[in-house]
Amino acid sequence: MSYLYGGKILRVNLSRREARFVPTDRYASKYIGGRGTNARILYESVDVDTDPLGLENVVCFGTGPLSGTTFPGCSRTDVMCKSPVTNLIGNASVGGDWSAELKYAGWDHVVLEGKAEHPVYVDIHNDAVQIRDARALWGLTTYEAHEAIRNELGPDVKIIGIGPAGERMVTFATIHSNIGNSASRTGVGAVMGSKNVKAIAVRGTQGVGIADPKAFLEASLRAHNTIRASKYYEEFHTIGLTLYEKACILSGLEGGGDGHANVPPSFDERFDYYSMFEKHCYKRTGCTGCPVHCMEAYHVGGLGSTVMSCELYPQLSYEIRNADPYFHYWLVMTCQKMGIDSVSTATIFQWLMELWELGIIDSTITGGINLEWGNKDGVKELFLRIIGSDGIGAVVAKGMKETADYIDARVPLDRRYDKSSYWWAMQVNNNPMYGVNPRMHGMALAYAVGRRSDCIQDLDMVEVDIANFPVYPEMSEDEKKRLTDEEKALAERVSGKIGAGDLDGYQGKAEMTHDQGITTGLPDMMGTCKWHTKWLFMDIEPENYAEALSAGTGREVGVQELITASLRLRNVERVLECKMGRRRENDTIPEKEFGRPVARGFWKGKIGTDRKEFERMKDEYYALRGWDAKTGIPTVETLLQYGLDDMVEDLPGRGGFGERRPVSEGDDAKLPDLDGKKERDGGSRETKTATR
Amino acid sequence: MVGDPFTRDDGNGMKLTDSASAGTSGRAPSVLHVDAEKCTGCRNCEIACSLANRSECNPVRARVYVVRNQKDGHISTVPVVCRQCRDALCMKMCPAKALRRDTTTAAVIVDADRCLGCRTCVEVCPFGAPAVDYRTGKADKCDLCNGDPTCVKFCSQGALSFVSAEDESFQRKRAMVSGYVEYLAGDAAVGI
Numbered sequence: 001m002s003y004l005y006g007g008k009i010l011r012v013n014l015s016r017r018e019a020r021f022v023p024t025d026r027y028a029s030k031y032i033g034g035r036g037t038n039a040r041i042l043y044e045s046v047d048v049d050t051d052p053l054g055l056e057n058v059v060c061f062g063t064g065p066l067s068g069t070t071f072p073g074c075s076r077t078d079v080m081c082k083s084p085v086t087n088l089i090g091n092a093s094v095g096g097d098w099s100a101e102l103k104y105a106g107w108d109h110v111v112l113e114g115k116a117e118h119p120v121y122v123d124i125h126n127d128a129v130q131i132r133d134a135r136a137l138w139g140l141t142t143y144e145a146h147e148a149i150r151n152e153l154g155p156d157v158k159i160i161g162i163g164p165a166g167e168r169m170v171t172f173a174t175i176h177s178n179i180g181n182s183a184s185r186t187g188v189g190a191v192m193g194s195k196n197v198k199a200i201a202v203r204g205t206q207g208v209g210i211a212d213p214k215a216f217l218e219a220s221l222r223a224h225n226t227i228r229a230s231k232y233y234e235e236f237h238t239i240g241l242t243l244y245e246k247a248c249i250l251s252g253l254e255g256g257g258d259g260h261a262n263v264p265p266s267f268d269e270r271f272d273y274y275s276m277f278e279k280h281c282y283k284r285t286g287c288t289g290c291p292v293h294c295m296e297a298y299h300v301g302g303l304g305s306t307v308m309s310c311e312l313y314p315q316l317s318y319e320i321r322n323a324d325p326y327f328h329y330w331l332v333m334t335c336q337k338m339g340i341d342s343v344s345t346a347t348i349f350q351w352l353m354e355l356w357e358l359g360i361i362d363s364t365i366t367g368g369i370n371l372e373w374g375n376k377d378g379v380k381e382l383f384l385r386i387i388g389s390d391g392i393g394a395v396v397a398k399g400m401k402e403t404a405d406y407i408d409a410r411v412p413l414d415r416r417y418d419k420s421s422y423w424w425a426m427q428v429n430n431n432p433m434y435g436v437n438p439r440m441h442g443m444a445l446a447y448a449v450g451r452r453s454d455c456i457q458d459l460d461m462v463e464v465d466i467a468n469f470p471v472y473p474e475m476s477e478d479e480k481k482r483l484t485d486e487e488k489a490l491a492e493r494v495s496g497k498i499g500a501g502d503l504d505g506y507q508g509k510a511e512m513t514h515d516q517g518i519t520t521g522l523p524d525m526m527g528t529c530k531w532h533t534k535w536l537f538m539d540i541e542p543e544n545y546a547e548a549l550s551a552g553t554g555r556e557v558g559v560q561e562l563i564t565a566s567l568r569l570r571n572v573e574r575v576l577e578c579k580m581g582r583r584r585e586n587d588t589i590p591e592k593e594f595g596r597p598v599a600r601g602f603w604k605g606k607i608g609t610d611r612k613e614f615e616r617m618k619d620e621y622y623a624l625r626g627w628d629a630k631t632g633i634p635t636v637e638t639l640l641q642y643g644l645d646d647m648v649e650d651l652p653g654r655g656g657f658g659e660r661r662p663v664s665e666g667d668d669a670k671l672p673d674l675d676g677k678k679e680r681d682g683g684s685r686e687t688k689t690a691t692r
Numbered sequence: 693m694v695g696d697p698f699t700r701d702d703g704n705g706m707k708l709t710d711s712a713s714a715g716t717s718g719r720a721p722s723v724l725h726v727d728a729e730k731c732t733g734c735r736n737c738e739i740a741c742s743l744a745n746r747s748e749c750n751p752v753r754a755r756v757y758v759v760r761n762q763k764d765g766h767i768s769t770v771p772v773v774c775r776q777c778r779d780a781l782c783m784k785m786c787p788a789k790a791l792r793r794d795t796t797t798a799a800v801i802v803d804a805d806r807c808l809g810c811r812t813c814v815e816v817c818p819f820g821a822p823a824v825d826y827r828t829g830k831a832d833k834c835d836l837c838n839g840d841p842t843c844v845k846f847c848s849q850g851a852l853s854f855v856s857a858e859d860e861s862f863q864r865k866r867a868m869v870s871g872y873v874e875y876l877a878g879d880a881a882v883g884i
Contacts, residue, residue, distance in 0.1 A: 069749045070740050070846065097735070104750060143765050155760075178762070179733075205826075207750025210743060217743050221845060224736075228848055237848065284849070285732045285767055289739060291848035293732040297767050305765035333765070 015114030034064035035524035064527025068103035073529030074289030090186035095287035096177025105204025161199025163339025172344035180307030211554030252601020347432035510620035521566030584632035733769030737843035774821035782813035
C-alpha cells in the first residue's frame with residue numbers, strides 16, 4: 001500500500017451484485033485523487049447520450065490523499081456523476097466523517113454502477129463489501145435511515161445517504177452525511193436514488209500510512225495554526241456566518257431575483273440570523289478534522305433539531321421573502337430530513353413567486369396553491385408536494401426547464417409578456433442559481449464558467465468582501481475602510497491588474513476567477529475543505545499541501561506540480577462537458593441579468609453586468625485556461641501541455657464529440673459550424689427561448 | 693513512594709537541576725482537562741493521537757475517543773480519555789505489574805515489555821480508557837505524550853486542555869460565572 005492512499009478504488013455493480021477493485025495508482029500520479037480522479041473515472045465511464053437517471057450513469061465518491069489524516073479539514077468527499085439537472089457534469093462535495101472513514105477502510109473511491117433490483121444499501125467494512133436490503137429503509141428520512149443503519153451495524157459506522165426526495169428522483173435531491181451537511185447541487189441524490197441505493201455505510205480500522213509521521217504531524221500543526229490565525233477564523237468558529245450573511249443581505253448581494261427590486265427596505269432589517277443563533281444554537285459542530293467548525297447545531301422546542309451554516313441562512317428566508325425565522329428553520333430542517341437542496345428549492349420558489357406576482361401563473365397552474373410572496377401555507381404545500389412528487393410538485397421536481405415548459409403550454413403568450421416563463425428563471429444551464437447576485441462582474445463570470453454551472457467553485461470571494469464590508473454589522477467605519485482597502489490591494493496582487501478590486505470595473509476579474517479555480521481545485525483533489533483556503537479568507541496555501549504530501553508520501557511534491565494538476569483537472573472536466581454539449585454560448589448568465597444594476601441594498605442602482613464586457617471577460621478567461629475563444633473547447637495544445645494526450649482524439653476536428661459532423665482531420669477552423677446544433681442541453685433551450 | 697508526583701512536599705525524590713520536571717515548576721503536574729460542552733466532534737484529537745503515538749492516522753488506535761450520539765438530528769459529542777486516576781484500578785489490578793506512575797507527568801504508563809495483553813486493565817477501568825491494541829496485542833493508554841499532549845495542540849475549541857491540577861476546578865468555576873460582572877454592570881443583555 002502506498003502512503004496516504006488506500007490503494008484501491010471500489011467499483012460496485014448493482015445490477016450484477018458484484019464488486020471489484022481497481023488500483024488507485026492508475027489515476028493518482030496524474031489526477032491526485034478526489035475530484036481529479038473522479039473526473040477521469042467519469043470521463044471513462046459515461047458517454048454523450050448517457051441518461052443521467054439511467055443504468056449507464058455512474059456515481060463516483062472520492063476521497064483524496066489527505067483524507068483521514070491530521071491535515072485540517074480532512075474529510076471531504078467529492079461526488080461526481082452525470083447530472084440530471086444540467087445534463088453536464090454533476091458534482092458536489094460533502095463533508096462529515098465519511099471520507100476519512102472510507103480511507104481507514106482502505107478505499108480511495110467508490111463507484112456505483114448499474115441499478116439494484118430493489119432498494120439496497122452498501123455496507124463496507126474494511127475489505128468486506130456487502131449489498132444489503134434497504135426495503136425497510138425506503139421512505140425513511142435521512143435522520144431515521146442513518147439511525148436505523150447505526151442500530152444495525154454499530155454506532156461507529158459512518159453513513160452518507162439519500163432521503164425520500166432522492167428516492168423519488170427529485171432532480172435537486174441531495175446525499176446527506178451523518179454530520180448534517182450534504183452533497184447538494186446538480187442532483188447527485190437523484191442519481192443515487194435512480195440506482196436504488198439508499199446509503200453507503202462504512203467502517204474502517206486500517207488507518208492511513210504516513211511516510212514521515214513526525215514531519216507530517218508538524219506540517220499539519222502548522223496548517224492548523226495558520227487557519228487559527230486567519231482573519232475570519234475567530235468569527236467563523238464562534239458565531240459562524242450569521243453576521244456575514246446578514247451583510248450579504250444589507251449590501252444587496254443576496255437576492256438574485258427580479259422581484260427583489262420591490263422588497264421594502266425594512267424587510268432587509270428583519271433578517272437577524274444572529275438572534276436566532278443566540279436563542280437556539282446549543283452547540284457548534286463540524287466535520288472530522290476541521291478546526292473551523294462552521295456549522296451551528298440548533299434545537300427548537302416543538303420543531304426539532306438541525307444543523308445550519310452559510311447559504312442555508314438567506315436562501316429559504318430572504319429569497320422567498322419569508323420573514324418568519326421559525327418557518328425558515330422548519331424548511332431547512334425538512335430539506336435535511338428529506339434530502340433536498342435548499343438552495344435550488346429557494347431559487348425555484350423565488351422564480352415561481354415572481355411569476356405569480358407578474359400574473360403569469362395562478363392557482364389553475366399551481367393546483368390551487370397560492371404563491372404570493374411570503375405566503376407560508378403556499379410554500380409549505382408546494383414544498384411537500386415536490387418532496388412527494390405529487391401533482392404540480394412532480395413537475396417542479398423535474399427542474400426549472402420542465403416547469404417552464406409546463407407553464408408555457410398552459411399560459412398564452414400574451415400573458416407571458418411574449419416570453420417564455422423560463423426567461424425569469426435564475427438558472428445557468430438549468431441549474432438554479434445561488435441567491436448571490438450575478439450583477440457583480442467576477443461573480444457573473446464565475447457563474448458562467450463554473451464546472452457545474454454555479455458560481456461557488458470559481459467564485460472570487462474578494463469581490464464579495466469588498467461589496468460586503470461597507471455594511472458589515474458591528475464593525476467601525478475605520479475598520480470597514482481598512483479592510484476594504486486591504487481586500488482591494490489583495491485583488492490587485494492576485495490578478496496583477498490595477499483596479500481589480502473595483503466593483504464597477506471589469507479588469508482583473510478573469511485573472512481572479514482563474515486563480516480561484518486553481519485554488520479550489522486543490523482541496524477538492526486532496527479530499528480537504530476549500531473553506532480553509534483563500535476561497536473563504538483562510539490562509540491555507542498550495543505550499544501547505546505540498547509540504548504535507550511530501551512528508552506523507554515520502555516523495556518531494558512541488559507547488560508547481562499541484563497547480564498543474566489543478567489546471568489539468570479543469571481541462572479533463574471541460575473536455576467532458578464539451579463532449580456533453582457545452583459550448584461558449586452555454587457559459588452565460590440569464591438573459592435578463594445583463595445591464596441590470598443591483599436592485600436594492602447598499603449597492604442599489606450600482607454595479608450591473610454589461611454583456612459586451614462580459615463576453616470580453618470570457619475571452620480573457622478562456623485565454624488563461626487555454627480554451628478556444630470561439631467554442632470554449634480546450635485546444636489541442638492545452639491538452640498536450642497537461643499530458644492529456646489520450647483525450648486529444650476526443651476533440652472535434654480530431655474525430656471526437658460524436659458522429660454528427662464530418663470534419664476533416666486537424667481542421668479546427670470548422671468548429672463554429674457545430675455550435676448551433678447542440679443536441680441536448682443549452683443549445684436547444686436557447687433556440688426555443690429565442691423563438692418564443 | 694520515591695518520586696511520587698502527588699506528594700511533592702518531602703522533596704526527596706526530586707532533582708532540582710532538572711528544569712523540565714514538575715518539581716522545579718513549583719506546580720503540581722498538569723492534568724488533561726475535558727470540557728465536553730466545547731467539543732464539536734471533529735476528532736482531530738483522535739487522529740493526531742494516533743499519528744503521534746502510532747505513526748499512522750488511525751482513530752481506532754488512538755488513546756482518546758470522541759463518543760458521538762445522535763438522536764433525531766440532535767448531537768452530543770464527548771471526548772473520553774484516561775483520567776490518570778490517583779487510585780488507578782488498572783495499575784492495582786495488573787497481574788504483571790506492567791502499569792506504573794510516571795514520576796514527572798503523573799501519568800499511568802504501560803511497560804509493554806511486561807504487559808501480557810491479558811485485558812484486565814480494559815475490564816476494570818470504569819471509563820474504558822486503556823485498550824489492548826489490536827495490532828501489537830499489548831495494553832495501550834494515554835501517557836500524556838510525556839507531558840506535552842498532542843491532542844491538546846490540535847483541539848482548536850479548547851475542549852481538551854492541559855492545565856495545572858492546582859487550579860483545574862478554578863478555571864471551570866471562572867468560566868461558569870464569567871458573565872456575571874457584565875450582567876451586574878448592566879451593559880450586556882446576558883440571558884441567565
